[in-house]
Amino acid sequence: METAVIIGLDALSFMLALLLVALGLIIIFGLMNVINMAHGEFFLLGAYTVVLVQNAGGGFWLGLMAAPIVLAAIGLALEELVVRHVYHRFIDTILATWGLSLAIKQAVIVVFGPTAQQVQNPLPSQVLILGAVYPSHRLFIMAVAIAVAAGTFLLFYRTRLGLAARGVIANRAMAASLGIDTRRMDRATFAFGAALAGLAGAVMAPLMSVDPQMGVGFLVPAFLSILVGGAGSLPGALLGTSVIAGSSTVVASIWTQVVAQIAVFSLAIVIIRMFPRGLAGGRR
């Protein structure tokens, strides 16, 4: 019973963490049709923002608030400098953002060194849930993920801005001719997506070893999640992340982390092949 609760909580916590990363990806992909390979590094920069703030004596919470702001600024700058030049060359967006990811990772190594950094756990206590002991910071991460996901859904489905954004996703040219400034929308989207990644990195920093490779580990499962769920749809992200996170946590608890990764990635490839529009999009 206890193990089952812990596995369930682990799966849920991994899923929500993945959702936090995938949300930014899916918004950028849906709205701008850009595969952002640098998303893992935005995540990484979020975590390092916390390290930086903490080393300056600011503490975790200040770092957590600073990370999305810093990343929004970085996203805005990179969109202006690089991404906007390759919009109309779809495959090249993958390459350009991949180059960015390399450069960012290397810049982090130059500044902070290749070794792992420590972030203090602001909530070191444990909580008793359904007979199982669980770290409170994990619960905090889950709460943040739920709040951010709910906020994003509200923004997209209940506001005028969200309506305009969904208009751009559905038909960019039509949206533009109805007077929506798609250029501004792109800028805002990329900055928002980067900010989400930064927030995800910051909130998860205390639980992870903050090193320059931490972004890649999240990038691939996040991409697989949005493709499995159905690229370009927010409900699909929920579905995709639950499939990926659920199956990998369960397999990892039975065998090992490595088996889980191999099995889940292979499963995802098969699903993507069978359901090119994602599980939410139905088979064609």
Place this chain on the structure above:
Amino acid sequence: MTERRFRIAITLLVWAAFAMLPLVVAEWYLGRLAQLITYGIFAMSLAFVWGQVGLLCFGQAIFFGTGAYAMAVVTKGMVPGIPDASPIGLAAAIALPALIANLLGQFLFRGRGVSGAYFAIVTLSAAVVAERLASHWRFIGGFNGLLNVPPLRLGSGPEALELFEPLPTYYVMLAAAGAVYLGLLALERAPLGSVLRAVRDHEERTTYFGYDVAAYKRFAFTVSGGIAGLAGALFVTQFGFVSPALIGFSLSTEVLIWTALGGREVLLAAWLAAIVVRTVEGILSEALGHYWLLALGVLFVVSVVLLPRGLLGWLLRLPLPARLDR
């Protein structure tokens, strides 16, 4: 001199320069260059499948690594019943990756299939899976890989000729690169190559012209996989050591960078870029340390944004085949 002749002359000049290189380069460095030439062959395999057919493969090292492992396993005599001869190793190192590419292609391209960015992400994930498998499979050495892979041997028995000296090794590798180049070039310039480029430029239209697009893609992917496997095998006979690093994600992205920097549509540009980038890396990474990779990343971004056809592609591009040049 017409432009046509000029372009052919430049390509010939590059090959001639490489043939003459042993006259000016120190012998110890020739051994290093011979290794880089095999990386160049690897880059050509990607340039073919990406530049001509438009399949952006983020997992090309799967085939390179499989070739390297196959060569190592066979020539170390680890497979009972199969003699540890180099030609058998080479055959396995070409056939096995080609088979994997074919099966993967069978699976991914049939029907509507997986294309574009989806293909990139699927192959990327496949590379991660391959690396994990290799580093946990004890028969092929797991995380530590296989040591003491013997060099290429010509002939058999105790009087076999081992390819150990830098100078002959260099020429053998250069000859292999030349053969691969000519073979792929012939494919590209044949009518078949036109179909491949049609698939790249407009898949749907090509389908309606009556071509079996999936079959063409699979064919090109298989060829590319086999050549990447050959490159891996040749590499490992010189390097003497095969590890999961040769099969995974990071080598896959490295070859992508070489190919993109050189020029994805021009085989020779990709080949040359692999050699040049690796050579410069050898020189600069000592002087610049971590800044070297930073510079490479920035250079890559700049070239993708400003020069999508690569830095060398415009120079080394050959004229159109005579049948198209009217």
